[in-house]
Amino acid sequence: MMTSPAHVIRTDEEAIQQAVEFRDSVLERAAAIDAERVIPQDIVDEFSQRGLWAITIPQSHGGAEVSTETLAEVIAIVAEADGSLAQIPQNHFCLVEDIRLSGTPAQHDFFFGLVLEGKRFANAFSELGGKNVGDLQTKLVHDGDEVVVNGRKFYSTGSKYAHWIPVLAVDEDGRELLVFAERDASGLTVVDDWSSFGQRATSSGSVVLEDLRLPADRVFPMYREYDEPTIAGPLAQITTAAIDLGIARGAFRETLEATRAARPWIDSGVDSATKDPLTLNIIGRLDIDIRAAEALTRESAHAIDAAKPAPDEQNVAAASISVARAKVLTTEVSLEASSRLLELGGARSTLGAKGLDRFWRNARVHTLHDPVRWKPYAIGDYALNGTLPARHSWI
Template sequence: MNVSGSDGAEVIIDERQAIAAAKRLAELAITDAAWRDSERIYPLEALSLFSRSGLGSLSVPKEYGGGGLPYRTVAEVFRLISAADPSLGQIPQNHFGLIQFLREEGTPAQHRALFPLIVAGQRLGNGGPEKNTRHTRDVQARLTQQPDGLRLTGEKFYSTGALFADIVVTTALNDRGEAVMAFMPREASGLTIVDDWSGMGQRTTASGTVRLTKVPVDPALVVPLPSANKPSLRGPVSQLLQAAIDAGIARGAFEQACGFIRDHSRPWIDAGVARNAEDAQLLADVGRVWTELTAAEALLRRAASTLDDTASRPLDAEAAARASIAVAKAKALTTEAALKVSEKLLEWGGSRATLGEHNLDRHWRNARTHTLHDPVRWKYHAIGNYALNAVFPARHAWI
């Protein structure tokens, strides 16, 4: 069942409707995904449909007019969209991460101010980590009190979604040296978005630079970042969506691989078969990879269910750690599946699979680029340390 938001956007309050809307969006996106990647053309029509259809408010609580749907639904929506175009899947990832942040850390007044805008179809964009700092949590941007009000100055990179956003959200240190999150209108004076993302993959995410020069900030829309000691689901929710994107990349590459094997590739001369799809060695390889892919997808669903179960109860450090580890397992396998399937696609298709007219290498470029978001070796470290030593994982947006 769908109802309309205040600006004409739909509000999806049923899981089946959410999946149906995601499939419609995927069908639109896949028609020209290869061409848009090749030419670096942004998915503006698909993004408009994303907002109009109500997909952007799936996780906004029902009491604020949103869908209030479970994480398993949100993860499946991301997987379906990313199987068609993972750049389109990644653009709203921070949008949903910021919704989770608001749910946990925002005040009731901030909920009333911001959630209805999201329900009406507005998108949140991320002014991401900074480029020339020691690590991703090193914040140099400053939010200072000036005679004419709060002003934010700094420069951000990896700002996925900001170019397409209505509201830009970024982290800064205030006058007391405390980390805060500031929500600003996209058209605020002093806020400039530079379209300079040059990554080899995820080419149409516009994950470039946000420059902030004395940008006016409404103090009512500044949210303090929580203490590292506070139990939170912000990290596992963010990582669940990253894992869903990787699972989508893997599924999209696998489906295209099967079609290419059947319709375009030639068998190896020693196989003794008329069609490449009948090669016994290839069949065994496809079977192994498909098994690994479906295992990764199953672990993604299990992780989402763990998050839903955790969110339904009072949250403590142990429950938050259990959710993070469940998602880390899924992230590890979806990372490996995305990389393996996208590489095997080229191997199975043979040399003609590398021709520019097919643009099949985009799957590997997307997988390799997106899985660098956070190193999977640290996922395995966290999982092993938890299993062997009962040590809870670090608490931040990357675990």
């Protein structure tokens, strides 16, 4: 892992520039990342050393505090190269927001400082089993100036690549608390058991907690973020939408290249696949849908930033609904674009060396983050009845 402090990004424009340069530097290695199910350490280190993991640190603490639109665009740009790469800091950005919302001034100074140095956060939030995603079995017990945590987590994205792994647990009073643990802490074990057919290199498997003992000053009152309206939920959702948008754009890029190399269909009457009217119709539709998804993502980012300074029931609900609209379209277009890539590229686009099937596999897996089928319902209930959506990380 890196030893020197990371570069500190100062502006939104610099964040976009660094993301583009990083994307371009890893494009040729993306197929190998998927095939080998791991992101090489030099790529992981470059990602954070460029300062891209620190772009949301508040200006008051030396960060760029970029807009949500810039954050979403940075994630999408990286996802154009590889969906796994874009997902490993997804929860990191959410955790930075958790620190901002729930942390004490001393915790702000310490943890924001770590991120500016280049330290990476993963997560140990979700669990297998339970009656639903919010049913947590991991327990946190207070013991003087320390806490003790026991449980088993799954979907712990980025755990292999992280310096710190924050753990979500329930205390003696049934409250959800977040406690930060260093990855090599005694009692914390990262298990490399992520076997999904997509997002293969995200290290989203298990984290086992066995009498994990940590200082109490690393605990954050996570439950407060949803007891009162905050942007935590819509921010979490826009990071997932941005990954899907980037996968769609990457698939579209490869579709254009594959079409230029494809042979025209025998009945088309043209001498180049680039002149096939049916192909042009599909590509035109994809272009429209990707641009529409980009527009909805920008709109939802503006809604989040509008609510951030003074969040209340109404503006946070408006932000959540706006992100839900974007999430529906980014889900649909990532699946469509990655499927059309294989169709328009023809049989040769399925050859193993190209690895182009990774776009569909990544889109299919990542869009399962939460059920998009519930989003039109929430949007409709809001539009017709004025019903405010639930406050959690999945709407």
